[in-house]
Amino acid sequence: xxxxxxxxxxxxxxxxxxxxxxxxxxxxxxxxxxxxxxxxxxxxxxxxxxxxxxxxxxxxxxxxxxxxxxxxxxxxxxxxxxxxxxxxxxxxxxxxxxxxxxxxxxxxxxxxxxxxxxxxxxxxxxxxxxxxxxxxxxxxxxxxxxxxxxxxxxxxxxxxxxxxxxxxxxxxxxxxxxxxxxxxxxxxxxxxxxxxxxxxxx
Amino acid sequence: xxxxxxxxxxxxxxxxxxxxxxxxxxxxxxxxxxxxxxxxxxxxxxxxxxxxxxxxxxxxxxxxxxxxxxxxxxxxxxxxxxxxxxxxxxxxxxxxxxxxxxxxxxxxxxxxxxxxxxxxxxxxxxxxxxxxxxxxxxxxxxxxxxxxxxxxxxxxxxxxxxxxxxxxxxxxxxxxxxxxxxxxxxxxxxxxxxxxxxxxxx
Amino acid sequence: xxxxxxxxxxxxxxxxxxxxxxxxxxxxxxxxxxxxxxxxxxxxxxxxxxxxxxxxxxxxxxxxxxxxxxxxxxxxxxxxxxxxxxxxxxxxxxxxxxxxxxxxxxxxxxxxxxxxxxxxxxxxxxxxxxxxxxxxxxxxxxxxxxxxxxxxxxxxxxxxxxxxxxxxxxxxxxxxxxxxxxxxxxxxxxxxxxxxxxxxxx
Amino acid sequence: xxxxxxxxxxxxxxxxxxxxxxxxxxxxxxxxxxxxxxxxxxxxxxxxxxxxxxxxxxxxxxxxxxxxxxxxxxxxxxxxxxxxxxxxxxxxxxxxxxxxxxxxxxxxxxxxxxxxxxxxxxxxxxxxxxxxxxxxxxxxxxxxxxxxxxxxxxxxxxxxxxxxxxxxxxxxxxxxxxxxxxxxxxxxxxxxxxxxxxxxxx
DNA sequence: TATGAATGAGTTTTCATTCAT
DNA sequence: CATGAATGAAAACTCATTCAT
Numbered sequence: 001x002x003x004x005x006x007x008x009x010x011x012x013x014x015x016x017x018x019x020x021x022x023x024x025x026x027x028x029x030x031x032x033x034x035x036x037x038x039x040x041x042x043x044x045x046x047x048x049x050x051x052x053x054x055x056x057x058x059x060x061x062x063x064x065x066x067x068x069x070x071x072x073x074x075x076x077x078x079x080x081x082x083x084x085x086x087x088x089x090x091x092x093x094x095x096x097x098x099x100x101x102x103x104x105x106x107x108x109x110x111x112x113x114x115x116x117x118x119x120x121x122x123x124x125x126x127x128x129x130x131x132x133x134x135x136x137x138x139x140x141x142x143x144x145x146x147x148x149x150x151x152x153x154x155x156x157x158x159x160x161x162x163x164x165x166x167x168x169x170x171x172x173x174x175x176x177x178x179x180x181x182x183x184x185x186x187x188x189x190x191x192x193x194x195x196x197x198x199x200x201x202x
Numbered sequence: 203x204x205x206x207x208x209x210x211x212x213x214x215x216x217x218x219x220x221x222x223x224x225x226x227x228x229x230x231x232x233x234x235x236x237x238x239x240x241x242x243x244x245x246x247x248x249x250x251x252x253x254x255x256x257x258x259x260x261x262x263x264x265x266x267x268x269x270x271x272x273x274x275x276x277x278x279x280x281x282x283x284x285x286x287x288x289x290x291x292x293x294x295x296x297x298x299x300x301x302x303x304x305x306x307x308x309x310x311x312x313x314x315x316x317x318x319x320x321x322x323x324x325x326x327x328x329x330x331x332x333x334x335x336x337x338x339x340x341x342x343x344x345x346x347x348x349x350x351x352x353x354x355x356x357x358x359x360x361x362x363x364x365x366x367x368x369x370x371x372x373x374x375x376x377x378x379x380x381x382x383x384x385x386x387x388x389x390x391x392x393x394x395x396x397x398x399x400x401x402x403x404x
Numbered sequence: 405x406x407x408x409x410x411x412x413x414x415x416x417x418x419x420x421x422x423x424x425x426x427x428x429x430x431x432x433x434x435x436x437x438x439x440x441x442x443x444x445x446x447x448x449x450x451x452x453x454x455x456x457x458x459x460x461x462x463x464x465x466x467x468x469x470x471x472x473x474x475x476x477x478x479x480x481x482x483x484x485x486x487x488x489x490x491x492x493x494x495x496x497x498x499x500x501x502x503x504x505x506x507x508x509x510x511x512x513x514x515x516x517x518x519x520x521x522x523x524x525x526x527x528x529x530x531x532x533x534x535x536x537x538x539x540x541x542x543x544x545x546x547x548x549x550x551x552x553x554x555x556x557x558x559x560x561x562x563x564x565x566x567x568x569x570x571x572x573x574x575x576x577x578x579x580x581x582x583x584x585x586x587x588x589x590x591x592x593x594x595x596x597x598x599x600x601x602x603x604x605x606x
Numbered sequence: 607x608x609x610x611x612x613x614x615x616x617x618x619x620x621x622x623x624x625x626x627x628x629x630x631x632x633x634x635x636x637x638x639x640x641x642x643x644x645x646x647x648x649x650x651x652x653x654x655x656x657x658x659x660x661x662x663x664x665x666x667x668x669x670x671x672x673x674x675x676x677x678x679x680x681x682x683x684x685x686x687x688x689x690x691x692x693x694x695x696x697x698x699x700x701x702x703x704x705x706x707x708x709x710x711x712x713x714x715x716x717x718x719x720x721x722x723x724x725x726x727x728x729x730x731x732x733x734x735x736x737x738x739x740x741x742x743x744x745x746x747x748x749x750x751x752x753x754x755x756x757x758x759x760x761x762x763x764x765x766x767x768x769x770x771x772x773x774x775x776x777x778x779x780x781x782x783x784x785x786x787x788x789x790x791x792x793x794x795x796x797x798x799x800x801x802x803x804x805x806x807x808x
Numbered sequence: 809t810a811t812g813a814a815t816g817a818g819t820t821t822t823c824a825t826t827c828a829t
Numbered sequence: 830c831a832t833g834a835a836t837g838a839a840a841a842c843t844c845a846t847t848c849a850t
Contacts, residue, residue: 006809029323031233034844045811047847056845110322116381117315121231130381154400165397168374175373176366179318179332195367199401208833215834236819247836252821433727435637438823449832451826460824517723520785524716525635534785558804569801572778579777580770583722583736599771603805619813640840651815656842 014052017042021063026107030114057122064115064128072135079139087147088202094139095193098170102185109178137163147200154201169195216254219244223265228309232316266317266330274337281341289349290404296341297395300372304387311380339365349402356403371397418456421446425467430511434518461526468519468532476539483543491551492606498543499597502574506589513582541567551604558605573599620658623648627669632713636720670721670734678741685745693753700745701799704776708791715784743769753806760807775801
């Protein structure tokens with residue numbers, strides 16, 4: 001546990017290590033990642049990883065926590081910026097924020113898939129994956145409510161239910177795209193948008 | 203690689219080992235499963251596992267392959283039996299066949315989540331997860347086509363696209379239910395049915 | 405331990421297994437040979453090997469014992485047949501009998517090298533390698549004595565010493581030939597003959 | 607694969623491990639040596655052995671390589687020092703350098719015998735045993751040439767052939783001495799010297 | 809702060825050997 | 830006689846973690 005002499009540099013190093021770990025998980029899979037992988041990728045010694053994170057589990061939990069924050073705040077910002085343009089534009093902005101690039105999306109779902117699985121056994125990690133799901137659902141709920149109010153979505157939707165369904169579509173379609181391996185990213189984006197809009201009755 | 207003297211007993215033992223492995227994965231996770239786990243659960247020695255399966259990877263690949271077969275053939279049978287009762291009944295039969303019990307469903311998605319992830323790196327396993335997805339999609343496509351023809355589903359659906367979406371709903375909702383941990387199983391079933399029907403425009 | 409119901413067939417099977425073991429050692433090396441190797445090569449089950457030989461060590465000891473007998477009796481016969489033609493012809497006959505073919509010689513020294521090493525730790529095997537060395541030395545001694553008596557070899561030779569040296573030449577040159585891997589077999593035979601004759605002062 | 611912080615200490619540890627391995631091979635035989643043996647003998651943990659050597663094969667290859675270097679450089683030095691005293695003295699110096707003690711010689715040929723055998727299947731090890739043989743042959747060749755030039759050895763010797771024969775005598779006699787187990791070391795030395803001189807026609 | 813050195817606990821895998829049929 | 834099934838013991842190797850510097 002580092003005594004924080006220079007807090008900023010410490011935070012930088014932690015970020016560097018978490019990024020290295022994220023990349024390592026995306027490439028080799030959660031279970032196969034070793035501290036050596038992370039250290040090598042970050043250009044530091046294996047021991048340093050455990051200097052900044054108590055143990056491997058803590059590092060990995062921090063990775064998911066950070067991933068949750070990064071992705072969700074990007075989505076939030078996008079929605080805020082599109083708030084004035086109406087529910088449909090806001091929904092598009094949200095979906096765009098979650099699918100910014102093929103490489104990024106592939107890496108994210110590789111990592112996320114592993115974390116969801118790991119979260120079933122590790123409470124610390126489970127907390128972050130749930131936080132991500134719930135955070136996203138909250139954003140979706142908001143847009144859905146507006147859309148219902150604005151009359152662009154079906155009247156009979158229950159926002160809490162519908163947001164769960166929207167989330168399921170995003171996860172489910174992304175996972176299939178990931179497993180297929182060769183499907184164009186644009187097809188995923190189009191399909192996701194259409195499915196969500198169809199479900200919402202837009 | 204045993205030369206099989208009594209084929210039936212050999213098949214029984216293989217099944218016993220695959221079941222033990224399935225249970226072990228559901229409980230401890232794909233990556234954490236050891237041959238010892240499997241052996242202990244099956245009540246045999248560690249070495250016997252490798253007598254029936256060349257190595258750990260082969261065993262695990264066989265587990266996913268068998269799981270694919272078991273689940274899919276159950277779904278197929280259910281659909282065949284409901285074929286006469288119309289598309290809606292057939293869809294219900296299909297969904298019921300995929301959600302026969304809380305315990306079973308939880309175990310299946312725990313295992314399946316892990317296998318999807320593992321399949322990204324191991325071709326042998328990837329083959330089975332894709333086979334499962336494609337097999338299910340084929341069944342869904344069939345029902346959707348009938349539903350469109352019978353006028354109970356939206357006209358503008360493209361069966362190949364719609365089956366992908368239905369699959370996404372089933373996977374996505376199941377995963378969320380799994381992660382939440384405490385949600386009643388009936389709620390998942392109801393939500394799944396409603397979401398699918400809403401999407402299909404029934 | 406087989407109760408010898410049909411002694412001849414039992415002996416045949418033992419021979420078959422020893423031959424298979426010999427070939428396996430030549431190919432894979434003494435240490436790497438498994439009972440499965442031997443069984444597969446002999447076309448029988450692994451368990452049968454241990455039905456005819458108490459354990460692996462016994463089998464291997466028997467292999468060396470048999471090899472000793474086969475090679476030495478061949479050399480003896482050759483020498484007996486050449487007995488009338490004088491010491492030089494007898495020496496040639498002896499050397500020819502020990503170097504009947506490249507393949508055979510390579511296999512024999514591969515196996516013999518391993519057995520010499522193994523004999524350092526296993527008394528049963530050591531007995532056979534010593535027996536081979538001593539048996540050969542006896543044959544050599546005999547010829548040397550005749551050669552000295554006939555005046556074709558150096559007078560100052562002490563047969564017991566000289567036979568040891570001749571044996572060293574045969575072993576040492578064969579081992580070098582084996583290690584080099586690509587040297588023509590005829591070169592070994594020529595060199596061996598010349599070295600022996602030079603040493604004996606012929 | 608340690609990045610070396612203190613190169614000297616690392617080299618010391620590597621040497622310590624190679625010595626331990628050498629002793630283990632001499633005692634238990636190449637094939638029977640385990641990493642645990644080596645570790646125990648070196649007074650370190652099993653894992654440390656693999657910290658310094660990628661795997662068991664690398665360690666063993668390094669042992670033979672080092673043995674080759676140690677023995678050959680001793681022989682070279684001895685010959686250099688005796689260079690002024692004439693070919694016969696140089697030959698004696700060479701033979702003395704190769705037979706410095708019963709214990710050492712026994713260990714060396716135990717190890718060497720195993721390595722020769724192992725070198726037939728492992729190229730890395732074969733390289734070292736060949737290097738040893740060739741290096742020794744080169745030294746022998748040199749002395750033989752001088753001896754011929756000085757008129758103390760037979761005129762008709764071809765140095766390249768003769769060095770091979772000398773090497774065969776050294777190996778062959780040493781192996782027999784080793785197998786016999788109880789023969790006085792001096793007898794080996796005397797016999798070796800006499801056989802070599804007799805062959806060279808001194 | 810940072811790291812190389814060192815280790816212990818665990819995992820897969822191999823194989824001689826036993827045993828019931 | 831012969832074999833497939835089953836096992837226990839041991840081996841190489843991996844890796845998170847600790848520690849001295």
